[in-house]
Amino acid sequence: MSLTKASLKNIKGGTHEFQFNPESYSLSKQSDWQANQKDHVYDLPVMKWKGGSAMKLEFTAFFDTYEADSDVRDKTRPLEELTLVDSEEHEPPKLTFNWDGPLKILGGTEVQWVLVSFNTTYKMFNASGVPVRAEMKLSLSEYATEQQLKDRSRLQSPDHEKAHRVQPGDTLQSIAFHHYEDPALWRPIAEANRIEDPRDLRPGAVLRVPRIR
16 A cells, blocks of 8 residues: 655645655644733633644655756746746745645635745765755644635624625625624614615625614
């Protein structure tokens, strides 16, 4: 049975397999909680959540061309180039980390990543000074579009005001169902945005979704 190779896959096409699988990888994420220092009269400060940060994926990849006596940079350079701007997208490519399938995180969500940094160390050279062994420390950051974040969001509570970007096909009833789980509660949204004709919704417009009790 052949060993499954880990790889970084460009979502627009192209796969970069690692010569050797990483020995380990790490995932990290921070949640921004801030203490309210105003009127601090309790044993602990009142904590308020300010938002989350992108998840980080970090691992080390190894490359060795000593036996072939070839330049190991031919293997490391394609990975380094994943930090460069794509000529069609006008920004670096979006990636998936694959090892027996795409890496998934909490809730089974398949993650897209961007390569935010690399550190390549050349550790062995042939008689001509050509590097034949390298170690690459790679750091990737989770990526998602606004629509993907909205689709992933579990925030459906009606007691917090939110914003909603109108999508093609949206109606006030569908927006009310999405945020309040009740399509009949479309009138507070119409009133908050001074909408006189419920059928006149422009895709791309951002609507206030007021809190309701």
